[in-house]
Each structure stands twice: as structure tokens, then as C-alpha cells.
Amino acid sequence: xxxxxxxxxxxxxxxxxxxxxxxxxxxxxxxxxxxxxxxxxxxxxxxxxxxxxxxxxxxxxxxxxxxxxxxxxxxxxxxxxxxxxxxxxxxxxxxxxxxxxxxxxxxxxxxxxxxxxxxxxxxxxxxxxxxxxxxxxxxxxxxxxxxxxxxxxxxxxxxxxxxxxxxxxxxxxxxxxxxxxxxxxxxxxxxxxxxxxxxxxxxxxxxxxxxxxxxxxxxxxxxxxxxxxxxxxxxxxxxxxxxxxxxxxxxxxxxxxxxxxxxxxxxxxxxxxxxxxxxxxxxxxxxxxxxxxxxxxxxxxxxxxxxxxxxxxxxxxxxxxxxxxxxxxxxxxxxxxxxxxxxxxxxxxxxxxxxxxxxxxxxxxxxxxxxxxxxxxxxxxxxxxxxxxxxxxxxxxxxxxxxxxxxxxxx
Amino acid sequence: xxxxxxxxxxxxxxxxxxxxxxxxxxxxxxxxxxxxxxxxxxxxxxxxxxxxxxxxxxxxxxxxxxxxxxxxxxxxxxxxxxxxxxxxxxxxxxxxxxxxxxxxxxxxxxxxxxxxxxxxxxxxxxxxxxxxxxxxxxxxxxxxxxxxxxxxxxxxxxxxxxxxxxxxxxxxxxxxxxxxxxxxxxxxxxxxxxxxxxxxxxxxxxxxxxxxxxxxxxxxxxxxxxxxxxxxxxxxxxxxxxxxxxxxxxxxxxxxxxxxxxxxxxxxxxxxxxxxxxxxxxxxxxxxxxxxxxxxxxxxxxxxxxxxxxxxxxxxxxxxxxxxxxxxxxxxxxxxxxxxxxxxxxxxxxxxxxxxxxxxxxxxxxxxxxxxxxxxxxxxxxxxxxxxxxxxxxxxxxxxxxxxxxxxxxx
Numbered sequence: 001x002x003x004x005x006x007x008x009x010x011x012x013x014x015x016x017x018x019x020x021x022x023x024x025x026x027x028x029x030x031x032x033x034x035x036x037x038x039x040x041x042x043x044x045x046x047x048x049x050x051x052x053x054x055x056x057x058x059x060x061x062x063x064x065x066x067x068x069x070x071x072x073x074x075x076x077x078x079x080x081x082x083x084x085x086x087x088x089x090x091x092x093x094x095x096x097x098x099x100x101x102x103x104x105x106x107x108x109x110x111x112x113x114x115x116x117x118x119x120x121x122x123x124x125x126x127x128x129x130x131x132x133x134x135x136x137x138x139x140x141x142x143x144x145x146x147x148x149x150x151x152x153x154x155x156x157x158x159x160x161x162x163x164x165x166x167x168x169x170x171x172x173x174x175x176x177x178x179x180x181x182x183x184x185x186x187x188x189x190x191x192x193x194x195x196x197x198x199x200x201x202x203x204x205x206x207x208x209x210x211x212x213x214x215x216x217x218x219x220x221x222x223x224x225x226x227x228x229x230x231x232x233x234x235x236x237x238x239x240x241x242x243x244x245x246x247x248x249x250x251x252x253x254x255x256x257x258x259x260x261x262x263x264x265x266x267x268x269x270x271x272x273x274x275x276x277x278x279x280x281x282x283x284x285x286x287x288x289x290x291x292x293x294x295x296x297x298x299x300x301x302x303x304x305x306x307x308x309x310x311x312x313x314x315x316x317x318x319x320x321x322x323x324x325x326x327x328x329x330x331x332x333x334x335x336x337x338x339x340x341x342x343x344x345x346x347x348x349x350x351x352x353x354x355x356x357x358x359x360x361x362x363x364x365x366x367x368x369x370x371x372x373x374x375x376x377x378x379x380x381x382x383x384x385x386x387x388x389x390x391x392x393x394x395x396x397x398x399x400x401x402x403x404x405x406x407x408x409x410x411x
Numbered sequence: 412x413x414x415x416x417x418x419x420x421x422x423x424x425x426x427x428x429x430x431x432x433x434x435x436x437x438x439x440x441x442x443x444x445x446x447x448x449x450x451x452x453x454x455x456x457x458x459x460x461x462x463x464x465x466x467x468x469x470x471x472x473x474x475x476x477x478x479x480x481x482x483x484x485x486x487x488x489x490x491x492x493x494x495x496x497x498x499x500x501x502x503x504x505x506x507x508x509x510x511x512x513x514x515x516x517x518x519x520x521x522x523x524x525x526x527x528x529x530x531x532x533x534x535x536x537x538x539x540x541x542x543x544x545x546x547x548x549x550x551x552x553x554x555x556x557x558x559x560x561x562x563x564x565x566x567x568x569x570x571x572x573x574x575x576x577x578x579x580x581x582x583x584x585x586x587x588x589x590x591x592x593x594x595x596x597x598x599x600x601x602x603x604x605x606x607x608x609x610x611x612x613x614x615x616x617x618x619x620x621x622x623x624x625x626x627x628x629x630x631x632x633x634x635x636x637x638x639x640x641x642x643x644x645x646x647x648x649x650x651x652x653x654x655x656x657x658x659x660x661x662x663x664x665x666x667x668x669x670x671x672x673x674x675x676x677x678x679x680x681x682x683x684x685x686x687x688x689x690x691x692x693x694x695x696x697x698x699x700x701x702x703x704x705x706x707x708x709x710x711x712x713x714x715x716x717x718x719x720x721x722x723x724x725x726x727x728x729x730x731x732x733x734x735x736x737x738x739x740x741x742x743x744x745x746x747x748x749x750x751x752x753x754x755x756x757x758x759x760x761x762x763x764x765x766x767x768x769x770x771x772x773x774x775x776x777x778x779x780x781x782x783x784x785x786x787x788x789x790x791x792x793x794x795x796x797x798x799x800x801x802x803x804x805x806x807x808x809x810x811x812x813x814x815x816x817x818x819x820x821x822x
Contacts, residue, residue: 005476006478007478007530007533007534007539007542007544008478008533009533011532033529033532035482035483035485035486035487035525036485036487037512039483039485039487040483041480041481041482041483041525041529042480042481043480044478044479044480046480047479047480047481050481065416067417067418067419067455068455068458069452069453069454069455069457069458070452070453070458070461071446071452072446072450072451072452072566073484073549073551073566074446074447074450074551074565074566075446076446076447076450092511093511095508095509095516096508096509097506097507097508097518098506098507099553099565100503100504100553100554100555101448101554101555101556105506107508107518114446114452118444118452119418121422121444122418122419122420123418127768128418131418133418138484138549140484140485142510142511143511143512144511144512145512154485154510155483155484155485357538
């Protein structure tokens with residue numbers, strides 16, 4: 001991508017009502033644009049990062065048998081009346097709207113009802129099970145307050161997977177497989193070391209649910225972490241009985257603020273009961289389908305990463321999710337020529353800062369602000385040795401590489 | 412993809428209220444699921460086809476300088492009040508909703524206002540122009556009736572691009588470039604031969620807009636086509652004066668039913684005036700930005716293709732947008748073994764019908780119904796010559812290839 005041709009520019013000021021530090025950085029760096037509190041557009045750089053996060057999740061979820069599809073935002077009322085979640089008193093984050101043709105609709109804030117209803121068409125026998133279906137989709141939640149940038153918004157991207165199993169045993173096998181996959185996902189996203197499986201409140205079909213909590217100063221949750229075992233307890237279920245049940249030692253637990261980046265939940269028969277989702281077992285007897293749900297919010301994760309990994313100079317993206325890998329600046333005629341060649345060699349990985357009206361100092365500052373993993377500078381000085389300078393954003397380390405050595409890194 | 416592991420099955424019956432033939436086929440073949448009139452989920456096969464259509468459009472729009480981003484569905488009221496389009500009397504397809512925190516919001520049915528408002532942050536000088544920004548995004552339209560399957564829905568995928576130019580000349584250059592690109596897109600999507608640039612009603616800033624109309628029996632428009640020149644006139648502006656103005660011969664014009672698959676529109680100063688989007692020219696004088704809009708509905712296009720190219724046996728997808736390219740059936744132990752190998756060699760292009768509980772006749776019928784471009788059968792009979800049978804869905808032609816010859820086609 002050539003910066004001279006990008007309509008987005010880094011900006012110095014952010015909307016006065018923006019209090020989230022990560023959102024301020026994302027706004028200044030040109031990743032997002034604020035429509036209103038809790039509602040953000042994704043500009044080209046932001047969209048690329050979001051899509052890369054989505055792709056990491058997609059690859060790992062496909063690897064454990066997830067089948068991707070896409071449900072609708074508009075939700076017919078009936079399914080939600082059946083599950084008891086249509087009332088605003090029960091579900092206080094509904095956005096609702098009216099059909100011109102008559103009738104009320106909801107905007108999907110989650111999709112248990114929709115997936116359960118859909119599966120009535122496709123599940124009838126034990127031979128049809130298990131099923132793991134998921135989507136990446138925009139969810140709508142009518143939050144009363146939205147002050148955490150893209151970490152908690154009224155419109156956000158969600159990966160929601162629903163499992164349909166013959167029984168609890170089959171369910172639990174997938175549940176554990178998915179938990180292991182979540183660990184892999186957060187490792188690839190660059191927050192694995194600070195993200196912990198956390199016992200949280202469950203429901204009728206299991207005492208606990210599992211959250212994945214990332215230690216984060218602006219997180220909304222409190223967790224108690226056993227760092228050695230790599231597991232934590234959410235404050236909401238933290239008590240002596242639970243500590244004992246999990247075999248943890250209270251004196252070793254660390255208290256942290258944390259942000260929930262994923263959750264997995266045993267739904268049991270809650271929705272299959274409400275919407276009558278059954279199958280015939282091998283003996284021809286009707287059985288209820290045993291369900292689970294598994295969420296990760298890619299846009300929320302993007303906010304948490306922006307919050308955790310940024311520094312005073314700007315964003316710092318892990319390589320796998322950076323919108324581009326290299327930020328290339330050519331100084332002087334020969335430097336610009338080579339910078340141009342490097343961009344042409346791999347435009348999907350290289351931002352070329354070819355702006356005529358920006359000083360070198362501005363270019364360096366923008367490279368840092370945007371958080372591109374590697375800054376590459378080619379100048380008369382580096383070219384005297386036939387080299388370029390490669391600076392790693394996360395560590396600040398620089399090294400000199402020959403042009404050839406660097407070209408070998410491009411795809 | 413292995414059919415034995417797909418939760419979706421072809422089905423025999425479709426919802427009683429479904430009147431669209433293409434929707435019935437898409438429902439039966441397991442591409443879509445109907446939530447309610449005009450609201451359809453995209454099942455894994457349908458999602459793949461939709462995403463391939465999107466990818467074709469993306470490649471061509473990027474090639475003419477389009478910058479992709481993603482706006483929000485939730486639309487703050489102010490921008491629409493400024494443009495005069497907030498009232499339901501003016502815009503009769505609004506879905507509106509209420510914020511718990513107070514205030515009304517609209518669900519984006521189009522995004523002129525949002526893009527124009529956003530650009531106020533990024534456009535200030537003639538050096539910032541032109542800008543071509545676009546998105547693929549779900550649009551919501553509160554249609555009173557929705558009886559055309561996925562050709563006209565209440566929730567649908569849209570590619571909408573907005574151009575921001577210094578003046579009419581700069582605008583018209585891009586407008587024509589985009590028109591040529593639309594032709595390329597519809598060629599790649601397999602409907603180029605039946606899709607024509609069509610003069611339709613314009614607005615304050617140009618007498619005509621340009622629609623791209625595909626000849627289609629269930630289309631909602633009437634066009635008058637000069638096949639030799641490859642242009643048409645929409646019934647809404649069809650009269651002797653217009654025919655003369657365009658230099659056409661009335662006696663040569665063919666009347667056809669057609670479905671609009673794209674449109675491009677000169678907006679002029681309509682939105683830059685309303686939302687005060689200006690730039691400083693080279694002399695430092697403030698000028699209004701001259702705008703255009705350019706739409707293609709990928710889900711609508713998918714419906715039109717399904718409608719036009721299907722036959723009595725089912726769907727017929729052009730190669731570039733088929734969810735998979737080959738539908739492979741192995742018959743007998745050796746046939747199944749080789750079928751398995753072919754799938755493993757290229758799972759992104761091959762559907763392996765490895766269902767144990769389906770007869771061969773059902774497999775053949777499902778291959779046709781799903782509209783996969785090539786059916787591959789490996790049986791004892793074909794293996795006697797070390798060959799497999801390749802059948803082209805669109806023509807019904809079959810040929811025998813050696814296993815090696817076919818493997819060379821896989822990626």
C-alpha cells in the first residue's frame with residue numbers, strides 16, 4: 001500500500017467524548033472512525049487487522065471441525081419468545097425494530113435461538129451428530145454506557161460457534177478440544193502469555209462456564225490467578241469453597257484486572273428443550289440434543305491487544321495481525337527508488353511511505369503510531385554499505401541488512 | 412469438503428410461502444435457509460459462493476483504486492436529518508431502532524451520508540482528491556413485500572463505493588472507468604453476455620444514471636435493448652426524445668424483462684452540500700466535493716445467477732463462483748480410495764461425496780442440484796482403463812481422463 005494514495009491520514013485530535021486510551025490510539029493512527037459512542041467504522045488499516053484476527057480464528061476453528069456459515073441480523077420474534085428471552089426485562093441489550101409489513105423484529109445480540117431453530121431442519125438422527133456450526137457476524141447490543149473504545153461496543157464482530165452433541169460426554173470432549181484451541185488462538189494473536197482459562201458462573205447444566213481472561217489494566221473483570229497452573233477464578237464465583245473444589249491454594253492466587261476475550265458455555269438442553277430440537281438414537285428413541293456455545297469477539301480482542309501492547313509512541317501489533325508487516329521509507333533519490341522496488345515486490349506486506357509532503361520525522365512517528373512490526377529505512381547512509389536499516393517496533397532494536405537479505409524476507 | 416461431515420443436506424421440501432424458483436433451488440440445495448420473508452441465512456455452500464462473488468468484485472474494484480473499509484449498520488440520526496432523508500416519508504425502507512441511552516438510530520439502507528460525513532475528517536485540500544472508498548456490508552431495507560428470494564431481501568450484502576472528486580471532469584473519468592470495470596465483473600461472474608449498461612433516471616446533477624441490467628424472466632424492470640451497440644434504456648426514461656438523444660433506432664430495440672445487478676450514479680454536490688464537504692483548491696479557494704456512488708449487490712447477483720443459469724435438475728454455477736469446482740464420487744473400493752486421494756489433494760476445490768447412506772443415484776442428483784461445475788466419477792468401469800469420468804454440469808458433456816490428467820487440474 002502506498003501512503004500517498006491512502007485517503008486516511010494519522011490525526012492529532014480525537015473526539016472529546018473518547019476516554020479509552022486504546023481507542024484514542026486507533027483513532028489517531030487511522031484504524032477506526034467514531035460514528036457515536038460505542039459505534040466505530042473500520043478504516044482500511046483497521047479492517048485489515050480485524051480480518052487477520054478473524055482469519056486466525058477461522059483456521060483454528062476449522063481445524064477442529066467447525067463449519068462456517070452466516071446467520072442474519074434480523075431476528076424473528078417467535079424463536080425468542082419460545083426461549084423466554086424476547087422480553088427486554090430478560091435481555092436488556094435488545095435493539096428492536098418494526099417491519100413495515102407488520103410485526104416486531106430483534107437485531108441479533110447472540111444466536112443460540114437462531115442456530116437451534118435452523119438445526120431442526122438438519123438434525124433428526126444420531127447419525128447427524130455431532131455438529132459444530134459457527135459464524136463471524138456483526139452483533140448488536142444496546143449498551144447503556146459505551147466508554148471502552150472497541151472493547152465494548154453497541155455493534156461488534158463476533159465469532160460464535162454452537163455445538164450440538166448426542167450427550168454430555170460427547171459435548172465435554174469437544175468443549176475441552178475447543179478450550180485447547182482457544183489457547184492456541186490467543187497464542188497466535190500475541191496475548192497467550194497473559195490470557196488464562198478462568199472459572200466463571202455457569203448455568204443449569206454446569207456449575208462453571210469458562211472464560212478466557214487477559215490481564216489488562218482497563219479490563220472490567222477481577223480474576224484470581226494461579227500462575228503456575230495457568231488457571232484463574234472470576235471474582236463472581238470466587239470463594240473458599242470454589243478454591244478448595246479446584247484444589248488451589250488461596251495464598252498463591254494473584255488478583256488482577258482482566259478483560260474477557262472469549263468464553264465457552266455448556267448450554268445443555270436449555271435451547272433444545274425450548275425449541276424442541278431432538279434426534280432419534282440408535283434404538284429409535286427420541287433424545288434431546290445437548291448444546292454448547294463458544295464465543296470470541298474479534299473486534300474486542302483487537303481493542304484489548306491495542307490496549308495491552310501499545311506504548312507511548314503508539315500501537316504495537318503482533319506480526320500475525322498487523323495490517324502490514326513492513327513500513328518502508330526511502331530517503332534520497334536512490335533510497336526512494338529501492339523503497340519503491342521493495343513495495344512492488346510485496347504490496348500485501350509493505351506500506352510504502354512515499355508522501356511528498358511529509359518530513360522524515362513525521363514518517364518515523366507515523367510508523368511507530370501505526371504499530372507496524374518492522375520499519376525499514378533506506379538512505380544514502382545505509383546505501384553506502386549497500387544496506388538498509390530494519391527496526392523492530394516492539395523492542396526498538398535496529399539492525400542493518402543488505403538489500404538482498406531483506407528481499408528474501410518478502411513473499 | 413467431505414459431504415459425510417457436512418451438517419447441511421439437500422432437502423425435498425421448501426417453505427410454503429417461498430414463491431421464487433431460484434430461492435427454492437437454493438433452499439433445496441442447502442445454500443440458504445429462510446428465517447422469514449426476505450431474510451435468509453447463508454449456509455456453508457451459500458456463504459462460499461457469496462464470498463467468491465465478493466472476491467471477484469473486490470479484485471476489480473481494487474484495480475481501479477478503490478480503498479476498502481467497513482462502515483457501521485447503526486446510523487446516527489443527525490447526518491440523515493442534514494441530507495433530508497431521515498423521514499420515513501422520504502425514505503420508506505428505513506428500519507429504525509432506539510438507544511437505551513436515549514435517541515433514535517437507523518439501520519443503514521445505504522451509506523452516502525456516512526461516507527460523506529467521514530470524509531470531512533480526511534479531505535481538506537485538492538491534494539487529498541480524488542478518493543474512491545468502498546465497503547462490502549449488510550444493508551437493511553424494510554421492504555413491504557419480499558417475494559423474490561435473495562434477489563430482493565430485507566437484509567442483504569452490498570458493495571457500495573463512493574467517489575469524491577475535485578470537479579465534474581475528474582468525476583466523469585472515474586465514472587466511465589467504473590462502468591468498464593462493472594462490465595468486466597459481470598463477465599467474470601458469468602452473466603456478461605446478458606448484462607447491459609442501461610440508461611435510467613438521473614438526478615439534479617445528471618439526466619441519466621447508469622444501471623446494469625441482466626435479462627431475466629423474473630426481473631422487475633423492463634429494458635429496451637440495442638443488442639448491437641450493447642446498451643439499453645430503462646422503461647422509466649424510455650421515450651422518443653431519449654431514443655433520439657442516444658442516437659438509437661426505435662425499430663431495432665428489443666423489449667426484455669431484466670434484473671438490475673448494479674448501478675452507478677452521479678451525486679454531484681447533493682451530499683457535499685448537505686453535509687458541508689469542501690476542499691481548498693490550488694488557489695486556496697473553498698470548493699465543494701463532486702460525488703458519485705457505485706453499487707453492486709453480491710447476494711442479489713447470486714440470486715439472478717441462480718435464476719438465469721439453473722435448469723430442471725438444479726443450479727448451474729459459473730466456475731469462478733462455484734463453492735467448489737469438482738464433485739467427486741468414488742464407486743467401489745478402489746474408486747472410493749482414489750476419490751479420497753483426489754479430495755485430499757485439493758480440499759478447497761473438491762467436494763467428496765463419501766456418504767455411506769446415499770445411493771449413487773442420489774449422489775448424481777445432488778451433484779446436479781448443487782450446481783458444481785464438474786462431476787467426477789471413479790468406478791470399476793472407468794478404472795478398467797485407469798480413467799475417471801468428468802461431466803460438465805452446464806453442457807452435460809462427459810469425457811474420460813486418466814487419473815493423472817485429472818490430478819494435474821487440481822491445485
